[in-house]
Amino acid sequence: MYAYDEIDRTLVNERVSEFRDQVQRRLSGELTEDEFKMLRLQNGVYLQLHAYMFRVAIPYGTLASNQLRALAHVARKYDRGYGHFTTRQNIQFNWIKLSDLPDALADLAEVGIHAMQTSGNNMRNVTSDQWAGVAPGEIEDPRIWSELIRQHTTLHPEFSFLPRKFKIAITASDHDRAAIKVHDIGLRLIRNEKGETGFEVLVGGGLGRTPFIGKTIKHFVHGRDLLSYIEAILRVYNQYGRRDNIYKARIKILVHELGIEKFSREVEEEWQQIRYSSLQIDDEVIEDIRSRFIYPAYEKLPHMPDELRQAAADPEFEAWRKNSVAAHKNPGYSVVTISLKPIGAPPGDATAEQMDALADLADKYSFGEIRVGHEQNLALPHVAKRDLPALWKALDKLGLATPNVNLITDIIACPGLDYCSLANARSIPIAQELTRRFANHELANLIGRLHINISGCINACGHHHVGHIGILGVEKNGEEVYQITIGGRADENAALGTLIGPGVKFDEVADVVEDIVEAYLALRERPEELFMDTVKRLGVEPFKERVYATR
Amino acid sequence: MPLVNGGKIVDDSFVKLAVDTPLPEGGDILVPAERFLGEAEGLLKRAGKVGVIWPNNRDIAELVPYLGKIAAVALVFPTFRDGRAYSQARLLRERYNYRGELRATGQVLRDQFVFMLRAGFDSFEVKKQADAEAFMQTAKRYSVFYQPTGDGRITALHRRMQLRHSEGVGT
Numbered sequence: 157m158y159a160y161d162e163i164d165r166t167l168v169n170e171r172v173s174e175f176r177d178q179v180q181r182r183l184s185g186e187l188t189e190d191e192f193k194m195l196r197l198q199n200g201v202y203l204q205l206h207a208y209m210f211r212v213a214i215p216y217g218t219l220a221s222n223q224l225r226a227l228a229h230v231a232r233k234y235d236r237g238y239g240h241f242t243t244r245q246n247i248q249f250n251w252i253k254l255s256d257l258p259d260a261l262a263d264l265a266e267v268g269i270h271a272m273q274t275s276g277n278n279m280r281n282v283t284s285d286q287w288a289g290v291a292p293g294e295i296e297d298p299r300i301w302s303e304l305i306r307q308h309t310t311l312h313p314e315f316s317f318l319p320r321k322f323k324i325a326i327t328a329s330d331h332d333r334a335a336i337k338v339h340d341i342g343l344r345l346i347r348n349e350k351g352e353t354g355f356e357v358l359v360g361g362g363l364g365r366t367p368f369i370g371k372t373i374k375h376f377v378h379g380r381d382l383l384s385y386i387e388a389i390l391r392v393y394n395q396y397g398r399r400d401n402i403y404k405a406r407i408k409i410l411v412h413e414l415g416i417e418k419f420s421r422e423v424e425e426e427w428q429q430i431r432y433s434s435l436q437i438d439d440e441v442i443e444d445i446r447s448r449f450i451y452p453a454y455e456k457l458p459h460m461p462d463e464l465r466q467a468a469a470d471p472e473f474e475a476w477r478k479n480s481v482a483a484h485k486n487p488g489y490s491v492v493t494i495s496l497k498p499i500g501a502p503p504g505d506a507t508a509e510q511m512d513a514l515a516d517l518a519d520k521y522s523f524g525e526i527r528v529g530h531e532q533n534l535a536l537p538h539v540a541k542r543d544l545p546a547l548w549k550a551l552d553k554l555g556l557a558t559p560n561v562n563l564i565t566d567i568i569a570c571p572g573l574d575y576c577s578l579a580n581a582r583s584i585p586i587a588q589e590l591t592r593r594f595a596n597h598e599l600a601n602l603i604g605r606l607h608i609n610i611s612g613c614i615n616a617c618g619h620h621h622v623g624h625i626g627i628l629g630v631e632k633n634g635e636e637v638y639q640i641t642i643g644g645r646a647d648e649n650a651a652l653g654t655l656i657g658p659g660v661k662f663d664e665v666a667d668v669v670e671d672i673v674e675a676y677l678a679l680r681e682r683p684e685e686l687f688m689d690t691v692k693r694l695g696v697e698p699f700k701e702r703v704y705a706t707r
Numbered sequence: 708m709p710l711v712n713g714g715k716i717v718d719d720s721f722v723k724l725a726v727d728t729p730l731p732e733g734g735d736i737l738v739p740a741e742r743f744l745g746e747a748e749g750l751l752k753r754a755g756k757v758g759v760i761w762p763n764n765r766d767i768a769e770l771v772p773y774l775g776k777i778a779a780v781a782l783v784f785p786t787f788r789d790g791r792a793y794s795q796a797r798l799l800r801e802r803y804n805y806r807g808e809l810r811a812t813g814q815v816l817r818d819q820f821v822f823m824l825r826a827g828f829d830s831f832e833v834k835k836q837a838d839a840e841a842f843m844q845t846a847k848r849y850s851v852f853y854q855p856t857g858d859g860r861i862t863a864l865h866r867r868m869q870l871r872h873s874e875g876v877g878t
Contacts, residue, residue: 163863174848178818186837195818196786277788307853307863313825314797314856317790394794429802434855434862441864444871655872 157167157220157304157450157525160268167310168265171272175199176258183255198278198316200246201257202272205317205577210235210249210257211274212264214285216302216326217245217528217704221515224526226267228511234260236682239511241496241504243568245271245283246322247273250575251627271431272310272688276458277405279316279390281310283325285333285679286529289451290537292485296353298328298345299694301382304437308383315390316396319397320405323362326355330648335530337361337650340407341389346376353379354690359389359419360411368408369650371416373423381427386426392419452523452538454479457488459541467545471663475597477547478558481539490541492522494534494551495558495566499595502584504532513554521547531607532568533561564673566607568619572612579612581629581636582662594673597681603673606687609644622646624687625669626653634660642672642699643691651669656700660707668703675702709839711831712808714846716839719832721779737781740765743773751776758808763791767798776778779830784813795827800827801857820845825856845849 158267160168175195196202200211212227219227227247231239234256235249242248252260254465259454264270274281282302289297305324309315315322325336328345336342342358354376362371377385389407396414398404411419467473482491494514496504506514514534518526521543522536539547551557562568570576572583587610594600609623612628620626626641638660641653658666673687679698680690691699718809721735725841727740730868733757743750743759750757751773758779770780780799781786784794793812799805810830811823824846833839852860861869 161867163866167849167853167863170849170851174818191787191816223742310853311822311849312854313822314854315790316792316822317788318791391794394793399789399791440871444864444867624857 158215158299158445159448159450161448164307164361165265165268168268168270169313171260171270172261172265174524175261179254179258180487194276197276198273199257200274201254202275203396203577204250204575205573206325207251208254208257208573209575210252210260210271211242212249212269212271213274213281213629214245214247214269214528215281215306215688216288216299217286217530218288218299219526219528220267221518221524221526223269224511224515224518226269228508228515229263229649230260231261231380231468231508237509238507240502240503240539240571241506241532241534242530243532243570244281244288245530246281247528248493248572249570250680266470271315275465277320278316278322279312279318280321280323281594282306282309283323283334283339283530285327285329286331286510286535287491287537288328288525289328289449290484290486290489291427292483294308294485295328295345297449298326298343300442300449301345301379301447302326302342302353302451303562304442305386308386316395318390319399320402320407321575322393322407322480330363332648333529334645335619335622335646335650338363338367338619338646339370339385339634342370352535355379355382357385357389359564360408360416361482362406364406365403365614365616365673366409367652368412368620369652370408371411373416373420373661380393380437381431383437384430384433385423385427385537387430387435387469391426392422394530395420397702407444408563409445411619424556424630445644453703454489454538455540457542457688459487461488461540461542463542463545464691467548470545473545473548476557476559477544479601480557480561480565481544484538486538488541490539492536492539492547493529493561494536494545495561495564496533496556496558497560497591498558499565499591500588501591503587505565508533510554512693513550514556516551517547531566531569533566539553559597560600562605562607564606565600566592567608567610568623569610570612570617572610572618576612576617578628579614580631581612581638582612583612583629585619586627586638586662586665588630589667594665595632602683604683606673608669619646620644621652621677622650624691627665627669630659632659638662638665640665640672640703642696643688645688654696656696657704664707672699675699708832708834708838711833711839711842712829713874714843716736716842719777722755723760726811735778737779741771744769747773758810761795763789763795767795767803771783774799774803774807777807779810781810781812781832782806782828784815784819786818787814787819791874796823796826796828797856816877817841821849823862825852825854825858827857 325339326343344356358370527535569587573579611618611620622644644653737758756778
C-alpha cells in the first residue's frame, strides 16, 4: 500500500478547494455548463440520465481499509447506500448531488483518495494487476512504477487537454490480469539480460467503436527512461491526434493511420530530444517511492494448516476455496477474490454495509488491504491459509462468497440504459438474467472458465470485444438489438471476438447464450478444453449453426 | 479582452493584423504566421515590435530561425479543450530557448492559468474580466507539482529527495 506524504496530501487538498470554487462559480452562473463540463469531467463528474455520476479513482486497484470505509461513507451520506466498481479500478456513485460533491471530495481527501482525471480527455487512472505484489512468479511489484506514473500524469501541464482520453495499464506477470493490450499504452515489466528493470511498451490498443489490439512500439525501455518515453508518445499524440471527430480521436486511430513504423519513428525522434532531461529517473527516486509502499510482515505459516484440512470436509467451503482462492507468493498465505456478482444482482455493486464489513475483514485477515480488479470484483491479497474458513463464513454472511469467479456468471457489464445517457440498450438486466440461467454452481463449474462481457452501446465500457462471449446492445428502429461475438479475450493473448450472425432481441439473448454454451459442451474434446480453446479450434461456424438453425 | 502580463492587467501595446490589413507606420504588431513568413524581412525592419500569431496545427519549428528577432509569440486555443498549444509552448521555451513574450490567446479561462504558466506562457488574453482579475489568486492555487517543466518549479520528486537528504544530515 502506498502511503501519501504531506506533498501528495497537499496537492489533493488544493484540488478539492479548486473544485469547490468551480462548483460555486457554476452554481452562481459565472461558469456556463459548457465551460463547467470540462472542469467537472476532470474531477470525475458526469451528468447521467437521472443525476450526476461521480467516479473515484482507485489507483492500480489498491485500497486501504480506511479508504474503503471512506467510500462506504460517501455511498451512505451522499448517495443511495451503494457504489459500483468499474472495469478500470474505479468506483462510481450514481445519485450524487452537485452541491454535495466538494464535501464528498473533501471527505475522501482525508484518506488520500480523489477523483482527479477519472474522466475527461486526459490521462486516466493508471491501472495494474490486482494481484500486484503478491502473485507468484511476478518479476517485481508493478505498483511502484504505477505510482510513479500516477504522480507524473496528475495535473500534467501539457497533456490535460488531449484529443481524447488516455489510459495506461501495467503488468509484471506472464499472465496479464491488467488487459494491457487494450490500453492506449500497455506496459509489460521485464528484465533485460543485465537484470535491469524495463518495459515492453505497447501502444494503440483500445475498444470502443473501432477496437484494436495494442502493438509493440518498443521491446525494451529502461526503467529510468520510462517517463521520457511516455512523454514522447503523448507529445506526438497531443500534436497529431485527430480532433475533428471524437470517434477518431484516440491514439489507436493515429497509430493505425500513420502505421506503427511511422508512429514509432516520430516517437523515437521526440524521445531522443528529451531522454536525457530531468525526466530521467534515478534509482534513488524509485527507492523513495518504494519506501512508501507498506508491505505486510508475513509470518512463517504452514502451507496446509489444520483449519484448512478440517474445513475441507464442507463441500460448500471447498467449492468456494477452489473457485475464489489463488496462490500467493508466500506459501502460508492466499489471495482471495471476492465476487461482486451474486446471482440476480447488477455486476460490481457493493453496499455501504458490505464495504464497511469488508474493511473490517481486511483489517482482521488481510493486513488492512483490499484490491479492486478490472473484472469488477474485489480481492483480499494477504489472507493466511488458516484463516480461510473463518473468512469464508464471514463473507458468506455478507453475501460476498458466491463461488463464481471466472465462471459464466462472473459477468462484466457496463451500467447501460438503466443509468447511462450514452447507452442504446440495457446491460444490467441481461447480466441479471444470465446469472439466473446459470445459477446452478455445478453447471457453471462444468462449463469452466468463460467470460461474458456486456456493453449497452458501441463505446464498449463493458469490453464486449474481448469477452469470450461478447454482447453488444444497439438500437435498431427503436428497439434494443444485441450483437453476439465469441472468441475475444483480454489477457496476454488478447483477441477481438467474431460476430456470430445477425443481432437478436432483448428476450432472446439468454437463450442464445445457452445455445452457445450447449454447443460448446457438445463440441469440446475433453472437460479441460475451455470455451476459448474450442472456439479457437473450430472457429465460429458450429456455434453460428447452432444459434441460427432454429431462428 | 483584458491582457494579463507579469501577473497584472495591462494595456496591450500590440495591434493584431489580419492577412491583408495594411501595415501601420509604427507601433507594435502581431502578424499571422503565414504573412509573417512571407514578409519577415520587411516586417522586422520597421520600427516597433513584431510578434507572430502561430496556429496550433503548424510545426512550431518553422519559427525557430526568427525567435531571436521577434518580441512575442501568440499561441492559439480555439477552444479550451484543444491542448495543442501547450506542447508548442513547452517546445518554444524548453527546446528552442525562446525568451520573449509567450501569449495565450483564444478561449483562455481561469482554470487553465496554472497549466499555461507551467508550460511557459507569461501573457494571457483572458476571455472574461473576472478571470483576469482573479489571475494572481488563481496562479497560486497549487503549491505541489509532479512534473518537471521549463518553468523551474521544483517537482514533488525532487522536493522529497531534498527532504531526505536534509533529514539525513543529523543522523
